[in-house]
Amino acid sequence: MSDIEERVKKIVVEHLGVEEAKIQSDSKFIDDLGADSLDTVELVMAFEEEFGCEIPDDAAEKIVTLKDAVTYLSANSN
């Protein structure tokens, strides 16, 4: 597992209170991990903080799985 994936997973575990073992890279935050729409906003804010980048709204809306987040952050984080 890449470093970025590890860090993203940690944030998801902390924010959504789900067991790490239940998170697959294609698990959807809302449909599979019990997040509500505000949780996804909070996740994006936590990603921004952890990776020191700003995720614009149009990109944030497309981050619906762990994999989406890792792909975006791999390409855009500092």
Added chain:
Amino acid sequence: MFKDKNLLVTGGTGSIGSSICNYFNNNGCKDIYSTTTNLNKVRDDQAYIKFKEINLNNIENINLDELFDIDIDFLVLNAGLNKDNIFLRMSSEDWNSVINVNLNSSFHLLKYCVKKMVKKKFGRIVFISSVVAYTGNPGQANYTASKAAISGLVKSLALELSSRNITVNSIAPGFISSNMTDKLNDDQKNAILGRIPMKKLGNSDDIAKAVGFLCSENANYITGQTLHVNGGLALI
């Protein structure tokens, strides 16, 4: 009552705005921030308020992060203006500027503050509306429209944010002795007094105390509501 909490209230140099700042300051609020269109309006006794000069008409183009790099617990959207005229004589400029300052500016301030409140799972948001939003008032089509719109905004935001311990309410003052009502002539004032069961105008402290209540622990379970503070003028 408000120990370790920060307040941001727009329009802190107006009658109601300055009373709100004063009330929170007297009740132990930590930092009090406010906005004004002109720093020259700040009075000497308001030195405890951290004022920022902002034209709310232009808030879309302002970087709020640079202006308010602070943690906000209480947001009071109080700034407002009126440009009265009978509807058929109302210019589109006067319509737009009232909607822009009284309603649209709230959108931008809220975006900024709500994000911080969601993060820390606490926030108290209070809009200052007006009784005329609920009764209508000839000559104030723009003003009443802007204030009535707040009612829907309060309810939707309350529903969206209640799971994060953020309450969103509004206060609808009746006729309050303020720089806005000072502009009325005696005949107009007497006509108004005749309609108020308490036979007096409210004062800005009456509103400040209501704002204080909605931000206090006594109102923890109240959200999406409008508190009418009008001496019985309109029972809604």
